[in-house]
Amino acid sequence: MKKQATRDAYGKALIELGHIHEDIVVLDADLSKSTKTAGFATEFPKRFINAGIAEQNMMGMAAGLATTGKTVFASSFAIFAAGRAFEQVRNSIAYANLNVKVCATHAGITVGEDGGSHQAVEDIAIMRSIPNMTVVVPSDGVSARKALFALYAYKGPAYLRLGRPTVPVLYEENLEFNLGKGIELKAGGDATLIACGIMVAMAQEAADKLAESGINVSVVDMHTIKPIDTDLIVKKAEETGAILTLEEHSIVGGLGGAVCEVVSEHYPVPVLRMGINDVFGQSGTPGDLLNYYNLNVSHIIQKVQDLLKKKRK
Amino acid sequence: LVEEVETKAKSIRRSIIKMLGLAGSGHTGGSLSAADILACLYFWEMQIDPHNPKWPDRDRFVLSKGHAAPVLYATLAEKGYFAKEKLETLRKLGSPLQGHPDMLKLAGVEASSGSLGQGISWAVGMALAGKMDDKSYRVYSMLGDGEIQEGMVWEALMAAAHYKLDNLLVFLDHNGLQIDGKITDVLSPEPVADKFRAFGFEVININGHDCTEIMQALEKGRQTKGKPTAIIAETIKGKGCSFMENQADWHGVAPNAEEVEKALAELG
Numbered sequence: 001m002k003k004q005a006t007r008d009a010y011g012k013a014l015i016e017l018g019h020i021h022e023d024i025v026v027l028d029a030d031l032s033k034s035t036k037t038a039g040f041a042t043e044f045p046k047r048f049i050n051a052g053i054a055e056q057n058m059m060g061m062a063a064g065l066a067t068t069g070k071t072v073f074a075s076s077f078a079i080f081a082a083g084r085a086f087e088q089v090r091n092s093i094a095y096a097n098l099n100v101k102v103c104a105t106h107a108g109i110t111v112g113e114d115g116g117s118h119q120a121v122e123d124i125a126i127m128r129s130i131p132n133m134t135v136v137v138p139s140d141g142v143s144a145r146k147a148l149f150a151l152y153a154y155k156g157p158a159y160l161r162l163g164r165p166t167v168p169v170l171y172e173e174n175l176e177f178n179l180g181k182g183i184e185l186k187a188g189g190d191a192t193l194i195a196c197g198i199m200v201a202m203a204q205e206a207a208d209k210l211a212e213s214g215i216n217v218s219v220v221d222m223h224t225i226k227p228i229d230t231d232l233i234v235k236k237a238e239e240t241g242a243i244l245t246l247e248e249h250s251i252v253g254g255l256g257g258a259v260c261e262v263v264s265e266h267y268p269v270p271v272l273r274m275g276i277n278d279v280f281g282q283s284g285t286p287g288d289l290l291n292y293y294n295l296n297v298s299h300i301i302q303k304v305q306d307l308l309k310k311k312r313k
Numbered sequence: 314l315v316e317e318v319e320t321k322a323k324s325i326r327r328s329i330i331k332m333l334g335l336a337g338s339g340h341t342g343g344s345l346s347a348a349d350i351l352a353c354l355y356f357w358e359m360q361i362d363p364h365n366p367k368w369p370d371r372d373r374f375v376l377s378k379g380h381a382a383p384v385l386y387a388t389l390a391e392k393g394y395f396a397k398e399k400l401e402t403l404r405k406l407g408s409p410l411q412g413h414p415d416m417l418k419l420a421g422v423e424a425s426s427g428s429l430g431q432g433i434s435w436a437v438g439m440a441l442a443g444k445m446d447d448k449s450y451r452v453y454s455m456l457g458d459g460e461i462q463e464g465m466v467w468e469a470l471m472a473a474a475h476y477k478l479d480n481l482l483v484f485l486d487h488n489g490l491q492i493d494g495k496i497t498d499v500l501s502p503e504p505v506a507d508k509f510r511a512f513g514f515e516v517i518n519i520n521g522h523d524c525t526e527i528m529q530a531l532e533k534g535r536q537t538k539g540k541p542t543a544i545i546a547e548t549i550k551g552k553g554c555s556f557m558e559n560q561a562d563w564h565g566v567a568p569n570a571e572e573v574e575k576a577l578a579e580l581g
Binding site for chain 2: 092096
């Protein structure tokens, strides 16, 4: 199976976009080799600004650049972009509705060995609570590239959440990607798995295994967390009567929270949330950490069985 | 010409007092301390067109100490960006004159500043864009001397010097007071001139209420190449109204009707 890290796809897509659009400027905070903006920096040195280890000023400079008509992509690790510089993203970028894309890599526990201080498990919740903000969490390299092109076309502030490890390529290059529209990967009537990021591939694998034992579930790639695809969530709630959300993020306020908000107001059905259970991460290999925090296929299968017991007869 | 600018400064001060009196809240002291500098910028220095506020080649001013919004609004109205009557809506529901500047609501406002420390980063970003596009516009910003306690200010100053932004000029409104008292008692940022110099700025010390000195410093800033300029402007918080001058308590308080009368009488 072909694999690619979403941050790698991001770095390549930035260069592609840079050749097409003169107005693109990229900022980084001394992590360009890790966030993969280094390729853009080499290709377009005049349109790349290294802010140094100073994320707050990077977001403010991004705002100032955007006022002159630039489309700005500002990158760092998720913990610093959404955490350290939260108030600058809020007040300098989103409050002024500026055309800045905060592209954060190394999100979630798959940062791995660097440990809990560097593993952002709150960034989706933080970013989606800001007015004007669009939040996108691609599940593979192909959709990460498409997301970047879609975010360039969209004029306004956005948060793109990218990962460190390589993940399976799920889509063909001809994927039709629309901001705010979830992708139905599999149809099944017993329950719906709504996932984002690295959990999409796992959800698909779990769905295949469940099908072998006669349980047919739908799988949705909910790449846009905000604006969330309300229509699709309501449709799947009606069709399947039970939902499991899956994210490499705290179960507080992220995709699970967003889905629960929609379901409880529009079409209440049982929902279980799978993610990091309101704890910090720690050091370990990404694989060991995913197993430790129960983000794996066997646990998804277990959760679906729990969910089916909660389903109204 | 200096007299003309001084007349504008007086008119700006009168507008500040009137609008704050009507608003019933807001930042009086730090608006008055900055009035002469804004008058010099908008009526002598900057290449701007109030009828074409989005002109791409315009000079830009970012009020990083955004709580002094009244001095910015009074100056913009004086310059003709909008009718002076609008000043009466300051801080009222639905007004384009928000408690802190909002660029989406009012033409002429270049940055939604006010969360201290952030405006200076916007100014650096605008100056970077100017260099990138070979534009000749200049970017001006004003920091408060309490504001520079914010760490990100120094990130921004470091970037300005690193990228040799000689199209950037920063005023420090050095009135010596912040909400809780003297800046040297709360958390001293001194010696400020040495710090700006150490951060790679051309530093000019002036009396921030002397329009001739302000203009000379602006002129010098335009001639400085290869590095940004900082003008350390010695100012008096509440300047122009004797009972407000050098009183930290007038940082975030608006005058009542009686105080408005008294202040306007003093300003003449």
